[in-house]
Amino acid sequence: MIFALGVLVTPAGAETFAANLTVGSRGSDVTTLQQFLVAKGYLQMPAGVSYGYFGPLTKAAVARWQVANGISPAVGYFGPISRAMIVSQMATSPVSPVPASSNPNLSPSVEIDTPSALGMRVNRIMLFRATPFEVRPGDFATLDGSGFSQTLNKVYFNGDNPITATSTDGTTLEISVPANLVEGEYKLSVSNALGSSENPDIIIAIKVTNNPEPGPTIESASITGDAVTIIGRGFTSANNLFTTLGDSSSPISSNGTNLTFRVTDLSRYNQIKQSTLGKYQVALWIYVQNEHGINKEPYKLEIII
Numbered sequence: 001m002i003f004a005l006g007v008l009v010t011p012a013g014a015e016t017f018a019a020n021l022t023v024g025s026r027g028s029d030v031t032t033l034q035q036f037l038v039a040k041g042y043l044q045m046p047a048g049v050s051y052g053y054f055g056p057l058t059k060a061a062v063a064r065w066q067v068a069n070g071i072s073p074a075v076g077y078f079g080p081i082s083r084a085m086i087v088s089q090m091a092t093s094p095v096s097p098v099p100a101s102s103n104p105n106l107s108p109s110v111e112i113d114t115p116s117a118l119g120m121r122v123n124r125i126m127l128f129r130a131t132p133f134e135v136r137p138g139d140f141a142t143l144d145g146s147g148f149s150q151t152l153n154k155v156y157f158n159g160d161n162p163i164t165a166t167s168t169d170g171t172t173l174e175i176s177v178p179a180n181l182v183e184g185e186y187k188l189s190v191s192n193a194l195g196s197s198e199n200p201d202i203i204i205a206i207k208v209t210n211n212p213e214p215g216p217t218i219e220s221a222s223i224t225g226d227a228v229t230i231i232g233r234g235f236t237s238a239n240n241l242f243t244t245l246g247d248s249s250s251p252i253s254s255n256g257t258n259l260t261f262r263v264t265d266l267s268r269y270n271q272i273k274q275s276t277l278g279k280y281q282v283a284l285w286i287y288v289q290n291e292h293g294i295n296k297e298p299y300k301l302e303i304i305i
Contacts, residue, residue: 017087019283020244021078025054026128033078036090037061042068052146053126054078055201073271077244080280127190127197127204133293134212135177141206143173149192157186165190181208215293218286221301223263228284228301230259234292242287242294245269245305259288263303276305 017029031051037043043061045051059076066074071081125147135141143155148167155165155175165173173190185207190197197204216234223229235254241247246267252259263269263284276282282305285298 017078017083019285020080020083021054022244023054023056023059023076024242026052028052030054030058033062033086034058036086037065040065071275073274075268075271077268077272079244079272079276080282081275125190125192125194125197126199127188127202129296130188130204130206131215131293131296132212133205133215134207134209136210136212137177137181137208138179139177139212141175141177143175143188143190143204144171145173145190145197146171147192147194148173148190149194153190153192156189156191157181159187159189177206177208183209213292216288216290216295218288218295218299221286221299223301223303226262226264228261228263228286230261230286230288230299231257232259232288232295233257234290235259235288236290236292239288239290241266242289244283244285245272263305269305273305280305 017033019025019029021030021033030053033054034043034045034051037058038045042065043058045057061076062078062082063074063076065086066072066076066082069085071085125145127143127145129144131142131144143165148165148170150168150170151166153165153167153173154162155173156162157178161178161181163175163178165175167173185205188204188206214234216232216239218230218232220231221228233256235256235258237253238251239248239254239259240251241261243266245263246269248261249265249267252261281302284301284303286301287298288295
């Protein structure tokens, strides 16, 4: 490892992992990490659980691996120190991919037309997100997930009012919210030949209202000292932050377009700071959530910690 001007320069091999990973992360990097942890005995993936989503089980497994390798704090956050360490271990002990198991509940005669999403098993259906959060009856919404069928998906609202939806890529569904839904919040689920997206630990919902408000949008962000200022739209008097350095301790007020918080107040800042000692450049990925929803894509702000 080489430090230059306070910025961590990692070995070229460390680029195997393109970003820091934490609870909520998804994709091929998470799959690679999970396969390594499974092969080394730190993680056991329960039957039916897909690779590619960083949840509490993966966090606990990362923490166990960190303890075994003397990485502190061992809190399950997969940051620059862990990335560099694990890449060196993978270079000396390559890990073979963990194959996806077949689904015993499917008849051989059932035709599966579900492309696989990046980092997800072909034989699992999952639902990640619905945008926008607030919609009128009859409005269109987009569902993001994995394992969607090209032609045979059923979308349910609180387990009822099923509608049929199609997908061209296996990862997105464009739906029209049923016009007969009364105002209120509805839990979404999707089913097809692979099963159902129902998961008690992952609640995906939309709010049906005659007066929808747009969710937060981050247009720019800057940092001065430890104060981060976000410029955007859709902020309210009670905004919650979710970032790679942890969450906000309490809701943050805004005038609608400006939102300011201190990075030192984020829940994981002090733990991570103990290891980085102000010498690492990291990407602070920022989500803002309030009663109208959450920004669809995280905003990336480079900071030194």
